[in-house]
Amino acid sequence: MAVYTEVGDAELEAFLADYDIGEAEAFKGIAEGVENSNFLLTTTRGQYIVTLYEKRVDPKDLPFFLGLMGHLAARGINCPQPIHGRDGKALRQLAGKPAAVTSFLHGMWPRRIAVKHCGPVGEALARLHLAGRDFELKRPNALSVADWRPLFEASRADADSVAEGLVRELDAELAFLEAEWPRDLPSGVIHADLFNDNVFFLHDRLSGLIDFYFACNDALAYDVAICLNAWCFEPDRSFNTTKARALLQAYEKVRPLESAERQALPRLARGASLRFLLTRLYDWIHTPATALVKRKDPLEYLAYLRFHRSASSLASYGL
Ligand SMILES: Nc1ncnc2c1ncn2[C@@H]1O[C@H](COP(=O)(O)OP(=O)(O)OP(=O)(O)O)[C@@H](O)[C@H]1O
Numbered sequence: 001m002a003v004y005t006e007v008g009d010a011e012l013e014a015f016l017a018d019y020d021i022g023e024a025e026a027f028k029g030i031a032e033g034v035e036n037s038n039f040l041l042t043t044t045r046g047q048y049i050v051t052l053y054e055k056r057v058d059p060k061d062l063p064f065f066l067g068l069m070g071h072l073a074a075r076g077i078n079c080p081q082p083i084h085g086r087d088g089k090a091l092r093q094l095a096g097k098p099a100a101v102t103s104f105l106h107g108m109w110p111r112r113i114a115v116k117h118c119g120p121v122g123e124a125l126a127r128l129h130l131a132g133r134d135f136e137l138k139r140p141n142a143l144s145v146a147d148w149r150p151l152f153e154a155s156r157a158d159a160d161s162v163a164e165g166l167v168r169e170l171d172a173e174l175a176f177l178e179a180e181w182p183r184d185l186p187s188g189v190i191h192a193d194l195f196n197d198n199v200f201f202l203h204d205r206l207s208g209l210i211d212f213y214f215a216c217n218d219a220l221a222y223d224v225a226i227c228l229n230a231w232c233f234e235p236d237r238s239f240n241t242t243k244a245r246a247l248l249q250a251y252e253k254v255r256p257l258e259s260a261e262r263q264a265l266p267r268l269a270r271g272a273s274l275r276f277l278l279t280r281l282y283d284w285i286h287t288p289a290t291a292l293v294k295r296k297d298p299l300e301y302l303a304y305l306r307f308h309r310s311a312s313s314l315a316s317y318g319l
């Protein structure tokens with residue numbers, strides 16, 4: 001479920017009066033997603049997405065997110081394009097929440113990831129990295145290495161009840177990554193959450209990227225590591241080298257990795273595993289079991305972390 005805020009007819013009508021996108025014909029809550037309230041709006045002119053930003057999005061970051069989507073869309077990346085009102089503004093209020101209208105993207109996200117999806121994702125990621133180079137706003141990554149320990153501390157007391165020995169293992173992992181985190185890699189705008197539920201395909205072609213609400217400035221290769229985790233493990237948690245090769249090769253056709261980036265990938269992949277392990281662990285412990293939102297399994301990312309820990313170079317992955 002992801003409709004946290006209800007929108008009344010009169011409120012919607014008043015909101016839409018500030019835009020030039022026609023009159024509402026239908027307005028339906030979208031069940032998917034967990035962070036924000038999303039609605040599909042059909043007007044006399046077409047289809048749009050209305051997003052109400054809920055508590056996990058810091059309103060001060062919204063100009064970055066909306067500006068970035070506009071910037072990328074203008075450079076040919078198929079992502080939601082913020083629709084500006086008659087006053088030129090893309091961000092306003094609806095039902096007491098910050099809200100925006102964006103273009104609707106056609107396609108479906110792949111429920112079962114196949115090798116054929118991985119090349120297009122690698123290519124799209126590299127194109128996004130290039131298109132983001134001249135985006136003028138900056139947003140530091142709020143979930144990078146310095147943020148992991150406080151996140152872990154908030155779950156420490158209950159972590160061993162999720163997996164035996166987890167506290168000791170994560171303490172050691174944090175110490176390693178804090179000391180060895182690669183710091184001078186090429187950086188720029190990264191998506192930072194390009195999982196399969198954020199990538200649309202239509203007739204086997206990648207048709208769009210969504211959910212830019214973790215986007216930030218960080219090492220570009222860290223985004224590659226996030227995608228290797230999100231796209232290249234099988235449901236039994238084994239690593240699929242064929243998928244990884246397809247993703248990396250397609251990425252490098254557009255933006256070849258520097259040798260320092262290639263060398264850093266195993267460490268970046270450990271960090272990317274720990275980051276999602278920690279946010280999932282936090283949610284696992286702090287979300288009441290009765291909540292409507294489905295919690296994601298932190299142990300999936302513990303398995304990925306252990307796998308990457310055993311790799312010393314890309315050759316260890318068979319890449
Ligand atoms: N521009 C768009 N075009 C078409 N559908 C969209 C668009 N944006 C969002 N959606 C639909 O809304 C759903 C939820 O969107 P999104 O993933 O951004 O939600 P969220 O709650 O912000 O994020 P999260 O995935 O982190 O929970 C998507 O799965 C998709 O079905």
Ligand SMILES: N[C@@H](CCO)C(=O)O
Nearest residue numbers: 193195276279280296
């Ligand atoms: N992609 C995240 C969810 C939040 O966007 C995860 O799988 O943990």
